[in-house]
Amino acid sequence: xxxxxxxxxxxxxxxxxxxxxxxxxxxxxxxxxxxxxxxxxxxxxxxxxxxxxxxxxxxxxxxxxxxxxxxxxxxxxxxxxxxxxxxxxxxxxxxxxxxxxxxxxxxxxxxxxxxxxxxxxxxxxxxxxxxxxxxxxxxxxxxxxxxxxxxxxxxxxxxxxxxxxxxxxxxxxxxx
Amino acid sequence: xxxxxxxxxxxxxxxxxxxxxxxxxxxxxxxxxxxxxxxxxxxxxxxxxxxxxxxxxxxxxxxxxxxxxxxxxxxxxxxxxxxxxxxxxxxxxxxxxxxxxxxxxxxxxxxxxxxxxxxxxxxxxxxxxxxxxxxxxxxxxxxxxxxxxxxxxxxxxxxxxxxxxxxxxxxxxxxxxxxxxxxxxxxxxxxxxxxxxxxxxxxxxxxxxxxxxxxxxxxxxxxxxxxxxxxxxxxxxxxxxxxxxxxxxxxxxxxxxxxxxxxxxxxxxxxxxxxxxxxxxxxxxxxxxxxxxxxxxxxxxxxxxxxxxxxxxxxxxxxxxxxxxxxxxxxxxxxxxxxxxxxxxxxxxxxxxxxxxxxxxxxxxxxxxxxxxxxxxxxxxxxxxxxxxxxxxxxxxxxxxx
Numbered sequence: 001x002x003x004x005x006x007x008x009x010x011x012x013x014x015x016x017x018x019x020x021x022x023x024x025x026x027x028x029x030x031x032x033x034x035x036x037x038x039x040x041x042x043x044x045x046x047x048x049x050x051x052x053x054x055x056x057x058x059x060x061x062x063x064x065x066x067x068x069x070x071x072x073x074x075x076x077x078x079x080x081x082x083x084x085x086x087x088x089x090x091x092x093x094x095x096x097x098x099x100x101x102x103x104x105x106x107x108x109x110x111x112x113x114x115x116x117x118x119x120x121x122x123x124x125x126x127x128x129x130x131x132x133x134x135x136x137x138x139x140x141x142x143x144x145x146x147x148x149x150x151x152x153x154x155x156x157x158x159x160x161x162x163x164x165x166x167x168x169x170x171x172x173x174x175x176x
Numbered sequence: 177x178x179x180x181x182x183x184x185x186x187x188x189x190x191x192x193x194x195x196x197x198x199x200x201x202x203x204x205x206x207x208x209x210x211x212x213x214x215x216x217x218x219x220x221x222x223x224x225x226x227x228x229x230x231x232x233x234x235x236x237x238x239x240x241x242x243x244x245x246x247x248x249x250x251x252x253x254x255x256x257x258x259x260x261x262x263x264x265x266x267x268x269x270x271x272x273x274x275x276x277x278x279x280x281x282x283x284x285x286x287x288x289x290x291x292x293x294x295x296x297x298x299x300x301x302x303x304x305x306x307x308x309x310x311x312x313x314x315x316x317x318x319x320x321x322x323x324x325x326x327x328x329x330x331x332x333x334x335x336x337x338x339x340x341x342x343x344x345x346x347x348x349x350x351x352x353x354x355x356x357x358x359x360x361x362x363x364x365x366x367x368x369x370x371x372x373x374x375x376x377x378x379x380x381x382x383x384x385x386x387x388x389x390x391x392x393x394x395x396x397x398x399x400x401x402x403x404x405x406x407x408x409x410x411x412x413x414x415x416x417x418x419x420x421x422x423x424x425x426x427x428x429x430x431x432x433x434x435x436x437x438x439x440x441x442x443x444x445x446x447x448x449x450x451x452x453x454x455x456x457x458x459x460x461x462x463x464x465x466x467x468x469x470x471x472x473x474x475x476x477x478x479x480x481x482x483x484x485x486x487x488x489x490x491x492x493x494x495x496x497x498x499x500x501x502x503x504x505x506x507x508x509x510x511x512x513x514x515x516x517x518x519x520x521x522x523x524x525x526x527x528x529x530x531x532x533x534x535x536x537x538x539x540x541x542x543x544x545x546x547x548x549x550x551x552x553x554x555x556x557x558x559x560x561x562x563x564x565x566x567x568x569x570x571x572x573x574x575x576x577x578x
Contacts, residue, residue: 024511025275057523059525075512075523079413082420110545143237
């Protein structure tokens with residue numbers, strides 16, 4: 001199916017939940033109602049005409065100037081039909097939560113953890129939502145646009161101090 | 177969890193306990209800085225929790241603060257075992273974003289070097305995988321050939337590992353005839369070398385016992401977990417981005433997608449052995465069909481002008497200045513472009529706001545997804561199988577942590 005045909009099928013199934021459709025270089029991006037992301041993803045996977053059985057990628061984008069600041073982007077692919085589509089949901093800063101799609105694609109597990117880690121977006125009903133790349137006690141969400149490239153200025157490193165202290169005491173243990 | 181031992185011969189006082197074992201992050205068999213928390217019941221793995229992030233450098237954040245040309249060296253450092261493939265993947269994505277027509281010769285050269293890096297990467301995979309399982313001879317044999325490819329890369333672009341050879345709109349140096357002859361000579365002897373590796377391990381009883389029926393994943397589950405590349409094809413799914421959404425010149429060449437049937441460690445290894453031959457044939461076809469012509473797009477907005485003309489022409493100097501300071505102009509929009517690197521689907525999702533820097537660049541790497549699937553693959557196997565499985569999914573931590 002052509003991406004636009006998929007979009008039309010999606011629009012006829014979830015009439016009131018498609019917010020925006022955009023085309024760029026033959027790739028179609030469909031923005032949908034975030035409350036319906038679970039059923040929409042399930043339908044996209046299970047409908048025999050579409051069969052989006054492969055979650056290529058899941059990530060987030062931060063637009064600080066927009067009212068709905070964050071976007072969560074789902075890049076879907078169908079191995080059987082060889083077509084792609086991109087689904088998006090938009091989230092406001094004061095309510096950063098969207099339903100997890102781990103029950104639809106297992107691949108979403110770590111992708112969602114990564115988004116949680118780097119953007120601070122909460123995925124409801126995720127089986128194990130913890131920081132993935134950064135340490136558990138990390139402060140802030142680095143991929144947000146307001147997070148400075150060099151990191152936060154007033155950052156403290158208790159582990160580092162601890163390690164340095166151990167290093168200083170190396171001599172005590174060395175056999176002379 | 178404590179439980180009573182039911183064996184009457186055992187000491188009635190003794191109890192068995194589940195053991196949580198920490199594997200890595202500094203362990204040669206984890207292929208980088210991967211840490212696994214393995215829960216064991218005897219020797220059987222009942223739970224496996226991977227911990228990553230030891231090599232996280234924030235490449236996506238850095239990319240947002242650099243212009244498109246400056247990102248090419250960053251992509252080298254993702255999958256440092258096959259940096260050529262990463263460069264090609266990134267450049268293909270940006271070219272599609274800007275709708276750049278790449279010269280034919282450059283496309284052929286790129287396809288050729290990408291396949292050479294696939295051979296080099298699979299050689300490293302086979303070498304370390306075999307070494308982990310205990311077949312040390314294969315390691316030395318594979319590195320002999322890998323070294324030859326790296327030497328060829330060095331002659332082509334001056335670097336062995338972090339090549340940064342492709343550019344947006346082409347490649348930076350032309351492949352000379354002498355170099356092509358040496359690549360041809362390599363492809364002549366390489367199929368014989370692959371047979372050597374096969375005689376070493378294919379019928380080896382220990383190898384078969386360590387790999388057959390280990391780390392099995394069904395086709396359906398493999399797709400659902402998002403596996404790709406040889407790891408997915410080992411389960412019998414013939415998904416290859418080079419076939420399903422061709423880039424470069426893959427659609428003009430004769431080659432096939434090898435697949436396995438059982439989805440175990442052995443089949444994943446077999447798929448890679450067959451890919452050696454396919455890649456070898458692709459390289460040969462590229463050399464045979466290599467057209468003459470330019471190697472870089474003739475558009476000063478995207479490609480740096482030749483140095484000589486910069487000293488003579490004012491306009492060229494201005495173009496050079498604009499390209500270095502502002503970066504290439506891009507249209508506003510977003511794009512997901514997938515390519516097939518040695519490990520699987522390498523996707524670049526780039527959001528452009530029309531400036532010379534990407535607004536957001538997400539890199540979807542196969543290793544990241546494969547490591548997440550370790551949770552599934554390792555369960556029910558023995559502890560020693562974990563090592564075989566890690567080798568078979570062929571991970572590179574630089575690519576996983578980004």
